[in-house]
Amino acid sequence: MKNLIESIQIADCLLYILTVGVCMPTLQTLRIIFISLQIYVEKTLNVRVIRDMSMVVNNILECITIEILKERKKNVIIRCIYRTPGSSIELFTEWMEEVFSKVSCKTIFISGDFNIDLLNPNKHKLTEHFVNTIYSMNLYPKITRPTRITSHCATLIDNIFTNYILNNTISGLLVSDISDHLPVFMGFDDNYKIIQLARKQEYRRIKTEETINAFKNGLMSQNWDIICNKNNINCAYEEFLKIFKRLYDKYCPVKVNNRKLKYVNHPWITKGLQNACKEKNTIYREFIRQRTKEAENKYKQYKNKLTNIKRAARKEYYSKILNDNKNNTKEIWNIMNTVIKNGSKKIDYPKYFIIRNTEKKWLKTSIHSL
Incomplete structure (x- = not known):
């Protein structure tokens, strides 16, 4: 399974669209999981899953679709697609046209691994038909450079298609060896209303070699006569704990943790x-x-x-x-x-894994025509 990252930046919020296997930082996110696809959505965005546009078709495609709800503006449809290599391009093209004709009035972003090389579409009839169909739906590619590069070939098989043609977008490739595909990204700023979430402050005690040595010296120089003169052992022990805690807080204080630990889950990374x-x-x-x-x-x-x-x-x-x-x-x-990392062995698949009767009918008709 390819480790591909696509990201769409909306205002100050990031929407990560990625496949299984990518190591993500600890983020407060809403996660929607498929077999090989995941969507990470910032919680400050008002988002819903479009279940009738999220499905898995064996040996053909997998897709997840979400809608970002906006006030007084068009909602935004974002879809992540993975097309199985070697599957029917003609069937995939018909499916794209069937599904997206229903939401053509909204702002659409379609991102994913299509496994269709768009560098030379005129040399392959089915690829040319796919490109013409995409253009007929007013969808245009934002990635124009190869996304999979080897020493002997370069192909453009990952892309982001959109009907948003204004100039306030940024798109391109990230040079990273996280996969044999270069990650694609797109920045889209449309002044989304962000829900302010209360930030939970984290605290940590400062325990370094210097502070520990200072604490030891403080214990050594402390006058313990007040404890030795106590006749009651319980009172003496309470006094000892009080002095010990006071010195501990003095030399190893608790402070607000503002440091971001990049390798907090991998402490062996020096x-x-x-x-x-x-x-x-x-x-x-x-x-x-x-x-x-x-x-x-x-x-x-x-x-x-x-x-x-x-x-x-x-x-x-x-x-x-x-x-x-x-x-x-x-x-x-x-x-x-x-x-x-022991956990529950039970796997709960989303209900929208199941192909509905209407989709079965469409698939049977398309396969029969092919």
Whole structure:
């Protein structure tokens, strides 16, 4: 399953459209899941799922459709599509025309992996028919450069189609090796009303080598005579805890956490590995520019070596924390659960996976005509 990211930026909010396998940061999002598609929507947007336009057709396509509701303006339809490689282009084209003719009066964005090369449409009859059908629905492609590049070929099989033709949009490709496809994106600013959500402040205690040493020195220099002179052991213990907590709060204070930890879920990623990842991305960009076998081999060798180093670092990290907690059974199980990520084995598929009778009738008619 390809790890493709498409993103549409609406005002200050991001809508991420991506396939399974992409590692996302921790975001407060509404998630709609299909077999190979996911849509992440910012909670500040008023969104609904269009269920009769969200479906899975075996060995042909998968799609998810949402509608962004607006006040006093046209609603916006956003759809993420994955067309199965080798499936009928003619059937897929008919399906596109059938579905989108119903919502042509609204602003539409169709993003996805179509597996139809648009670089030379006139050389392939079915591709030319697909392009003409898209244009007839007043939909125009925003991506005009190859999205899948190798040392021997370049194809444009991922795109974003829209009937929004004003100039306040930005679109293009992101040079990233997250997949063998380059991620496509589009920025669209239409002054959406944003619901202000209350932000929950996070706090953390400052515990560094410097603050811990200062805390130890504070304990050493503290006068404990007041505790030793207590006749009641309970009163002495309460006094000890009071002094201990006061010194702890003084030298290791709790402060508002404003730092964004990029690798909070991957603590074994050191600064050196971060720099190595940046170097890998630089080598990948050089390969995209040069498109030579030598550049491709250089990138693959560096990537494979870096992958092995990251795996070794992860293994070493967990070996160390398991060894540090070898006498703590409960903590060992907590660590194991974070690695194994045990959860419910039950999979609940959305109801709109099921092909309805009208869709079955359309599919049977189309397949029979083909």
